[in-house]
Every structure is written in C-alpha cells, then in structure tokens.
Amino acid sequence: MLFGWTQAQWTQLGLTLAGVALVVVLIRLLTDFILRRVAGVIAGRTSTDLDDLLLDVIRLPLQLALIAAILDAAVDGLSVLPDGWRPGLESGFFVAYASIAFLFLWRLVSALATWYGREAAQLSDSKLDEQLLPFFRRIALLGLLILMLIIVLGHFGVEVSGLVATLGVSTLVIGLAGQAALADTISGFVLMIDRPFRIGDRIEILELGTWGDVVDVGLRSARIRTQDNRLVIVPNSVLGKSLIVNHSFPNSHYRLDVHVGVAYGTDIELARGTLKRAAGQVEGVWPEREVEALFMEMGDSALIFRIRVWIESYVDTRRIVDRVNTAAYQALLEAGIDTPFPQRTLHHRLDQVEPEHVRRLMGATK
Secondary structure, three states: OEEEEEHHHHHHHHHHHHHHHHHHHHHHHHHHHHHHHHHHHOOOOOOHHHHHHHHHHHHHHHHHHHHHHHHHHHHHOOOHHHHHHHHHHHHHHHHHHHHHHHHHHHHHHHHHHHHHHHHHHHHHHOHHHHHHHHHHHHHHHHHHHHHHHHHHHHHOOOOOHHHHHHHHHHHHHHHHHOHHHHHHHHHHHHHHHHHOOOOEEEEOOOOOOOEEEEEEEOOOOOEOOOOOHHHHHHHHHHHHHHHEEEEOOOOEEEEEEEEEEOOOOHHHHHHHHHHHHHHHHOOOOOOOOOOOEEEEEEEEEEEEEEEEEEOOHHHHHHHHHHHHHHHHHHHHHHOOOOOOOOOOOOOOOOOOOOOOHHHHHHHOOO
C-alpha cells in the first residue's frame, strides 16, 4: 500500500498514463502529417496564403482538443479515482475545453487581421485601414475574453448578470465621454470602406470652402494640403457629413470654363471664331478635345461668352485660365472687338429748383 493505493491501482494508473503519453505523441505526428498533406493540396490550387494561415491556426487547438479528449476518456475509465474527485475533474476539463476554444478563436482573429492588413496594404495607398485594423482586432479579442469569462463563471454558478450590467453601463459612460472621438473613428472606418478619395487626390469640401491634395487619412482626421502649402486637418466625422468633389476621379482630365464679355453690336460669329482660335492655340489646352465658345447670356453691359477647353491634368488649372484669358483678350483687341466694362447712366430730374442751388449741388462755380 502506498498513499492508500494498492499495487494493482498504481499499475492501472501507470499503464493509463503511459497509454495517454503514447497517444499524445501519435496525435501530434498524425495531425502534423495530415495538415501538411492538406496544406500541400490546397496550396497548389490557390494563389493566396490565407489557407496556409488557417491551417497553422487550426493545428495547435486541434492537437490540444484531441489530447484533452483522450485524457478525459482515460480519466473517466480509471476506477481507482475516488468518487469525490469526479466533479472537480469534470469542471477542470470544461475549463480546458473552453480555453482551447478561446485559443482557436484568438488565433483565428489575429491571423485574419494580419492577412487582411497585408493584403489591404498592397491594394491601398491609404494608412487608414492599417490604423483601423489593430483597433478592431483589439475590440474583437476583448469581446472574446469577456465572453469566455462569462461562460466559465456561469459554469461554476457565479452570477454574471451584474457583471454584464456593469460592463454595459461602463461602455455607455465611455461612449458618451468619447462621443466625438468615437464618431470620428466610425466615420474613418466608413471612409475606408467607401473610399470616396485616395492619398494624392485633389478634393473640394463644399461646406467648408476648402480644397487641396489629400496628404493622409488617419484614424480620427484627414490632412489636406492647400495650394498655398497650408495643412488643413479635417475630422473624419465632418468629411462623412460633407459634400466632397473629387477632382482626380475617374481621371485627371479637367474641363475649364472661362467667361468673356464683348460689346453689344459685335458680330456673334466673328466673336465666337476669334475666341475659339485663340483658346485652341494656348499651350496646355488638350488638342484632342474640341474648344467651344458658347454665347450664354446678354448681360447688363456685354454679351457673355463661355469658353470651354480641356486640359490633361487639374494641376494646371489656374495657369491655363491665365493663358486663355490673356490669349482671348489679345485676340479680341487684334480683331477690333471691344470688351466693355460695367457702366451706369444716371438721369437727374430737377423740378422747380433755383439754378444757384443746382450749381451748388453739382459742384459748379460761377
């Protein structure tokens, strides 16, 4: 007798442990072999490494689950164990199974986040997705940890409704305290999915009257460099609610509209031809697209023409406008076409007023 056990009982325990150890070794070898064979077959049919990551995620939890199942069956078959140990062993195996499931889900979330981050970095020049992925990865892993604790505590009879209520209240308080930051973060996530613009695009935020080139899109804000080399930092929540004009999408081709006024009495076709020829000869105007000079309006002091030209890149917008205006003005001068300026004619009506008083009002001298 040793510690109250007979030699037969110790022999049974030793044989059981030896058998379990042998089975554990066999399980390790068989799972490695099978998963390698499966990985080889799948890898030959796919062009992505996602399958390799998933097989690597499965390997350790699968081996641990099989080992735990073998141990559970072996312990259940041991007749030498006191009956008082059974509930404790069952609870221990429950915690082991829950831990293995938690380990699998943890590895799965981490692997998917790593893979998606690597793939998204290749497809996108924005850093927004790279900043958001770690944030949502931590949220998912924290949720898994809380779920596991609730399940394990519930198994041991611990009341978890108070814990859940406390977590809910804490989440509400944190959400209210960081409402602005949370709104910016969620808007940043929406921008990452919707992708209304990319790094380097020239955009215009109509509500703010701001336009420039997108330098960076972060977790909480976007940075826009204006043409005078000033950096405008716009919260993502403002971008999400604003009307945005993307001048770089679908391509950099851009149409300019330049308004020119000519004097009343001018021959319309002469003015139209003069403006079209002048604009068509401007350096930077796209020769493959037609130049238009449209008679749009009879203004207060002039006949208004709209010159339409295309350029290959929005970057040259202001320089081309300057060149078109200069060429149009020179061409109209050479053609003898007047470009009037706004004028007003005032008519004074004087009834029964002394001439001396009129001269004083008009600044006249005797």
